[in-house]
Amino acid sequence: MLSEKNRTILFMDQGVHLAPIMSGETEADGVTLINVQVRYSLRFKPEDRVAVQKLSKIDLPEKIGVSSIKNDKMVLCLGPDEWLLIADLSRKEELQQTFERISSKFVCSVVDVSHRNTGFSIRGPYAETMINTGCPLDLSIRVFPIGRCTRTVYESTEIIVLRKGEAEFHVEVWRSFAPYLSHFFEKFMMDVSVPQRETGGGK
């Protein structure tokens, strides 16, 4: 039987030990490790989307690459039948109840991946360029506008990129790849902290 003296709650450690958070030109700029959030991988048939949305009150974008961001809840449509929901930790119970309702009515798969991913917030004038050091997508605002999201790759590492603002991105990566990714960001910040060559616009 459970002994009372052992009833301690475990400490949550993201298990990702990064160099000191990298700062940018202003306080809000730079790369930050996002605090623990809840994440669910939602899979169901595209034809059920509207009904699931109605039942769950969760905004589920129809098109791959589109996200919905409401308050502390982000839903990213990553595939034809795949959504990633990221929310504040405080939403966990409420969401689980919602998912139980969905699961009872629809053919679907809900998998908790809260701890699988680590989230980075990348902000500032260099944000786009920084991600482009290893990510081959065109992240210019006209091609990759605010709200756009996708699974893609950074060098050989799978990442998810979401644009939250003109100069603000949310990047998700599997937990054990986070320190590796942060090495690149760190090095890049060092590179741009030294005087830049003279070029045309768009600094």
Next chain:
Amino acid sequence: MLLIRCPYCEEDRPEVEFSYAGEAHIVRPVDPSLMDDAAWAEYLFVRDNARGRHYERWYHIYGCARFFNAVRDTVSDKFSMTYKMGQPRPTDAEITEANNDGLS
């Protein structure tokens, strides 16, 4: 690095997001036990390996995670078209049309 149109994402995306998945339209037999060794070996191993027009599969592994089909010329490496899994092998006319679209 090729630029590949994912028929699910409906976008041209860089090759490093994709993983090649071999010749397309090689359907796994419904009941393999009915095949003789030769027919089974043919299914397992024998490939067109076409010099020229090639039907092949790609996996958008670092994207929408879908497998899909493509028609590509293996001499020029140019894609004629890509299409969703389950769609039939395109006809010559469809490929020609796709090629022309690509050129315009």
Next chain:
Amino acid sequence: MTGFRKTGCGRIAEAQVIHFTFDGKKYEGRKGDTLASALLANGVHLMGRSFKYHRPRGVMGAGSEEANALVTFDRGPGRVTPNVRATTLELFDGLVARSQNNWPNLKFDFGAINDVFSMMFPAGFYNKTFMWPKSFWDKVYEPVIRKLAGLGPAPTAADVDHYANIYRHCDVLVAGAGPAGIAAALAASETGNRVIVADEQNELGGSLLCTPGTIIDGQPAWQWLKESIEILKSRQNVTLLPRTTVIGYYHDNYLGLVERLTDHEKNLNPDKPRERMHRVRAGKVILATGSIERPLVFAGNDRPGVMLASAAQIYLNRYGVAVGNNVAVFTSHDSAYEVAFDLSDAGVNVASIIDVRPTVSEVLLEQARKRAITVQSRAVVCRTQGRLKITGVHIAQMQDQNIITRPTHIACDCLLMAGGWTPSVHLFSHSKGSLKWHDDIGASVPDLPNENAVSVGACNGTFGLTAGLDEGAIAGGGQGKFSTSATEFGRGQTWQALPTDRDPSKIKAFVDFQNDVTEKDINLAIREGFKSIEHVKRYTTTGMATDQGKTSNLNAVQIASKAIQAPVQQVGLTTFRPPYTPTSFGALVGYRAGDMFEVTRKTSIDGWAEENGAVFEPVSLWRRARYFPQGGEDMHAAVTRECEATRKGVGIFDASTLGKIEIVGPDAAKFMNLMYTNPWTMLAAGRCRYGLMLGEDGYIMDDGVIGRLADDRFHVTTTTGGAPRVLRMMEDYLQTEWPELDVWLTSTTEQWAVIALNGPHARKLLEPLVDGIELSPESFPHMAVREGTILGVETRLFRVSFSGELGFEINVPAHYGRDLWEALIKAGEGYGITPYGTETMHVLRAEKGFIIVGQDTDGTITPDDAGMSWAIGKKKLDFVGKRSLDRADIKASGRKQLVGLLTDDPDIVLEEGAHIVATSGQSVPMTMIGHVTSSYWSAALNRSIAMAVIKDGRALTGKSIYIPMPKKTHEAKICSAVFYDPKGERLNVV
């Protein structure tokens, strides 16, 4: 001599004076110089030695086409770069460079003995000799050849710089910022297109930089250039990249651009990357890469002081340096006249213009007369004089390629040669665009593009400033309506080898200067039957030097064409291969060096292992604790202790790296039935089963324990390295073959930290910590799975064992992994809890005969080979790999089967990988019947144990086999692979 720097000429004449060192000697230069221009300003032409004959060589060009003036650029330890072109090395105060490929020094090089005996070293000589005696090739001849070959010194220290890379996208990429490129960029950027302009030089402008006298749209060229660049800079949509070489043009308008960031900087900031690779995807590519002047092929054309006329113009008009005081000009093209006139106007004596053509335009002759320059037409330089520097030339009249007069001698300190222009079609050719031959310019120009590319200006064969500007502007989407003062570009004639008055077998007329390929070598290749230009190139090595034949290819092909008496098109053009100019490995490596070469995946418990002295091993991308030595233990001692502690008390192991896949949906069991050999339909929720996965070829691919959490939900585990390919294969079958199944797959490898507790005390340790799961053997039997909480955190608890002991695998969300681990260690103190690593895990499982996929199997082992036919669902109609198990050779006897081995001497631990024979005393080659797959010292059994795959091994149980080792042959008996607790009673401790 100070007269070489011409005040009033060039762009840097008034610039700051700086100092540099070449071959230990101090010189003065100007800020903005290249090493070559600065040395020339000091009257130094001799800058290198050639590859094969070690002939003294002066600078020939003024850009990246340079073949002769290669130096070693020394910025201190870890920053020594061999084979740098003096013509592209930007000078800074304190720069140190050295000549190379000579001993003892540049002026006196023993290697030049090769030149004396050069008659013994024609093209391909090495194919014909060095064959006797046979053993001498790698012992004697080759080492000597190797020492003499090679150019710069080999590196000795690791590079201390770092490199960067970035992906970029643009609507238009302009390669080359000469007039055509600038005009294209101006037009293309006007509409808001994203435009990138890259140029290999430090200054944008290309040929405009050396033609200050020209007027463009009413402005002097330099003013026009300055203003144009200002406009481009002011546009937000334009990125200008000077010092950036487009090195290669790849599929679908993907190009590599290398930007040099620090080599030119006096004060090196070590934090700054040395070079950056821009990986550019362009909508459209405008190639404005210009053209390169061609040398003439004549006797003694490699004497220091012989150089391209265009180079002399660049040195004069850009750097303010006269290449000589008394210059002769040897030409087959009008373009050399402008150079001669510029030199003359700058006060340099032009000794003579020797023109091979029978007639020269009257306009040019008039200009020459005005400057009192003599012009000899239908004339040829039939040889040159001077040792380390040219002192004079012999000139004769010629007709039909024959000398018809006695040569006359004139003195000169420099000879310019101008053999026409070669469009730089390299990038266009990388892109697989086709070329067409133009007889009138004696060169190939772009024909049909294979990508969305357009060539403009000289690289398109469009010579002349006005035409180039117009063509550039139109390509950029604008209108080409430039007016310039440039005279018509002029004409030329291309020539093969020119005649000499000497015995042709005694002279050398160079085609490829760096590789010392002469016109005779090319003719020899043809004579010996090499007909394709690719053959000629490989036989003579022409075009294969570090300049990749930029100045030599077309001369070579025309000489070959003449010798074969076939048109150039038939001889073929050599293929241009990336990169355009030699490119640092570092630039291609980019950030991916050191820590960033490859990820090292670590579990959330890794930190504890590190702090507690674990020795790690890499397993696929992960690192795993291999063992935890205490107080100076070696691996053997540590593993023995860890094994004993686990079997007698309780051991704790980090199993987080195992792959995990959540399979969810109403058809989950159906899908599992197809993917794994085992039956899944009847497995109840809450129970686990060992799953075996085959490839479609029938060989074991992966395995793992799989728990059924609910009717529609499986928790699948895979091997550590197998996780990605298992998921991929599952997705492949699901999406391609069985899309009708309602099931989804989600990787959860990193969601869960997994801690394995094994040993008789495992339950006692765990029980007080767990909530909501009854752990008694009755309610939680072996091979069961439950969900509950441990220390307040949700857990998926498996009762499984890979050690044969009572075992549990505790899955908790990853971020709790370390804290749980530490809590268990603390709670287990009373039970002697012992952390163990992969090595102990391997021993414990081997004692029980459990296989490790990838160690005991190798991609050629079927379930039956592994003795695991029990894992195959006998009633199943189909699963991946099933049909392959039914093939003739898979069913035949003689297959290797997994068995146990016990050595006759229990102290002998066999070597893993050792091969097995049926009888002792065989001589080599022996008949091998199998090999040892796993072998350990078993503390539990106090003897060695081993597993092996042996031909028909199961039938040989009890028989002796032999393991011949270099010093001794071991004998062992075949037995069951289950060495320990064969009845499995230890799982049932209460």
Next chain:
Amino acid sequence: MVKYSVASLFANALHGHKKWPKQWPDAAPKKAYDVIIVGAGGHGLGAAYYLAKKYGVTNVAVIEKGWLGGGNTGRNTTIIRSNYLYDESARIYDHAVDLWDGLSQELNYNVMFSKRGVLMLAHSVHDVQSFQRHIHANRLNGVDNQWLTPEQAKAFCPPVNISPGARYPVLGAALQRRAGTARHDTVAWGYARAAAALGVDIIQNCAVTGIRRGADGAVQGVETERGFIGAKKIGVSTAGNSSVVMQMADLRFPLESYPLQALVSEPIKPVMPCVVMSNSVHAYISQSDKGELVIGAGTDQYISYSQRGALHILEHTLASICEIFPIFKRMRMLRSWGGVVDVTPDRSPILGKTPVPGLYVNCGWGTGGFKATPGAGDLLAYTIAKDEPHPINAPYTLERFQGGRLIDEAAAAAVAH
């Protein structure tokens, strides 16, 4: 055939090298031959040479669509070794190495076979196990291969970084001392010259467009750009394009063709004393006599006949090279190029008879064909001459894919667990 030697070189030097004869004459195709070899690479020319030299079949033509030696023979990184695991592989590659040793003298053409040693680096416990398995098997097969500690590996090849902190530390190495390199072009030229001297016709720039077969199904000859050429026996040795040529005889093969890239650096003074291979990080490197570092890259992922590879493949290769050899990072890539390799499902070749009477094939060598050149040529010649495979190539049938008796070296190197 003029004998090549120092003496003949000297004698010719006196004549300004104007008297050297053609190394092989240009042959006009005859109406028919006893044997036609399709493909004038090292393997095909070798087969022609051995047919004439060892098996007395001199009425032979080698037909080549481009220029001889212009395919993979002239595009590879020239590594020669034989320390393979399985008996079948060890025998076929060791047979080749036996022939390499002495080939220069045999052909009177210096192919520069240099026994510099091939060092294969182990970076994980799994690598160590795998290499040990190879070494033990090789020892019992009489194939040279030995284990070196990291320090011994460093002593043998000083540029190797054996720092234990490396991402892929060197835990040891397998060394085959009699392995090494040769000069690729000269192998083709040497065989061409020697074969021509024995009466073999070498016909370049003559693409084979079809294989003609009689009512009995047996071959009758080949259709070419220059017309029909008859032969009762046809050997196909067209690496990269094997599927295309076999299709001419209505045969579909278990082959796929992939682009494979290689590159060289600028030449520098001697620094690499041997060949180094690292399978875990995909790096293969040696230094040529000229001083260039010769580096093998990986294949692109998709089928292609374009001989055009991607930049990211080279980036990955050089990252690997610089990881193992940090001193090479300032070196510069001079030239990169692509070839087309055809790969079988078990990555071992198919060398033997085909279901079509009179048609013989030598294909599927993947990335390892160069090292087999003399052996493959000899065995193909034997098989054609005797109409049955030599015991050494007998296991390398097309039929093995049906029964399942594969020779899978790569699978045996297995995967990390």
